[in-house]
Amino acid sequence: MLRIGLVLYPGFQVLNLSVTTVFEFANITAGEAFYDVVLLSPQGGPVLSSAGFAVATQAFDDSRFDTVLVVGDNDVSEPPPGLTAFLQRAAQTSRRIGSTCTGAFNLAQAGLLDGRRATTHWAFAAQFRRTYPAVKLEEDRIFIIDGPVWTSAGMTACVDLALALVEKDMGAELARLVAKKLVVYHRRAGGQSQYSALLDLEPRSDRIQTALAYAKQHLHTELSVEQLAQAAHLSPRQFSRAFRSETGQSPGKAVEHLRIEAARLMLESGRHPIDVIARDTGFGDRERMRRAFLRAFGQPPQAIRRASRTEDEQPA
Template sequence: MLNNVAAVLLDGVHPFELGVLCEVFGLDRSDEGLPVHDFAVVSAEGPVLRTHAGFTIGSLHGMDRLDEADLIAVPAGESYIGRDYPPELLAALRRAVERGSRVLSVCSGVFVLGAAGLLDGRRCAAHWRNAAELARTYPRAVVEPDVLYVDEGPVITSAGTAAGIDACIHLVRTEHGPEVANAIARRMVVPPHRDGGQAQFIERPLPRSRCDTVGDVLGWMERHLDREITVEQLAERAHMSPRTFARRFQQETGTTPYRWLLRQRVLLAQELLEATDETVDSVAGRAGFGNAAGLRHHFLRTLGTTPNAYRRTFRGPSHAA
């Protein structure tokens, strides 16, 4: 279980990315029945650090605090690319992974993980502006330049600022379940889940208005995941031709209607398996997969596990049926 969290800073840290970690892991929300993390901000380079915004941060914990952490998070910073990092920090990151703790990077913090050797042979995410440099600097890393974040075992990497929020909420969901993740996301007024494989940025022309043209259709799809849904039906609701609708949907969501719908159905099935005692057949029906065989097929393809195994992981052996 994720209880002890340390954000480790270097000189030039970006305050917003640090703020993301503080918001997700550092606030006491026990009055809402949510878990409280033992959160600390650690300095890797002296008692006072300069931020990218020009002000300084003091009263920081020492490096020994990292040896207690279940999660070590490295936010982005100025000039993190092409610099040297304190050897004791890199050693602490390696020890964390060796003992089974997680490490997480936000944006250019991924270069610190690379310097520690934690990206070797692993898939990882990076901001699209830094992806090529990351691949050149750490050729053994498997850089995926188009995704929001990658959860590769104990190492989680994320792209830009908003993707860091997504990665943190994903981690909360993995460790504490969907109800906790959704509650924190509501407090932060951010989406409760964006798939890590979603595109980092979406090519779209300037809209004539501030409203997304497929926004209402997305809401309808979410409310009717159990139905048979076709692109033709969706296009009719949006008052477009199927071809125009499919193109607009891709522009505004970064994915196809089928992939978006499939991901939402898998997410709903995950929530039902975690939070209810419904049978797998019942979960499959409510999530729009028809039957247990259909749900199992898509679970294996999307998550690499079966519905029963997933439920056992979150609720124990007695809830496997």
């Protein structure tokens, strides 16, 4: 049985507790108690969550854990007494150590991320980078594995991290079954972006939202302004003016962002040739897709695919 120590402290973001459900369902799916999850805190006893209710915890002691994860909170606060020392000890005695959301600040405070790649919630990335310049922060990642150190982005990304841990320990098929029972997509690849092109656009009117939904469903086609305007039941001129007013982008630039997002997801899955991805996402050919990726990420599609494969091949 693998013991998982989940470290909490006052004000922890309650969504981080969802990692316990991933391990719970891994046990249920396997038909055996493969994981033993223990909630920990410096003093033990009830620990108040961000939602205002308390969770019972055990105090830090000399117990050993296979994996230790420290959670984040809604802000970045000073670590409580004893937390830094515990994490430093855990890094020496545990097979893996990691963080979810802003918990990366606690790992960095303990000196466990110096010289390593790591990620955290995108909203705190600038602060993290200023405070811990020795860490190779990659804010546009769902999770990152650097040797025995695992870090995830914010909020729901903790589920992806936990599913990746289960996949590493128990195999891809069992992790897929756990994800299915949790009614989530099979865990997002670690290299996947924290951002969503549709969320960034945030159109206000139903007509522009309908046009964007149409675009996402028909990325393999040309998607001219005339087509999008027809989907929105507007004239091309009205549509272009309304689209820019609501999103701050031209229709063409927005469609390119949607194509890039779809292509990146296909690259990270590792199952499709680049020529097929370029065709299915509407770029037409790999050179046009390459230029779009260079504009968006500063690197070609092949580099993103290699980075995704490298993370998947990291040892536990």
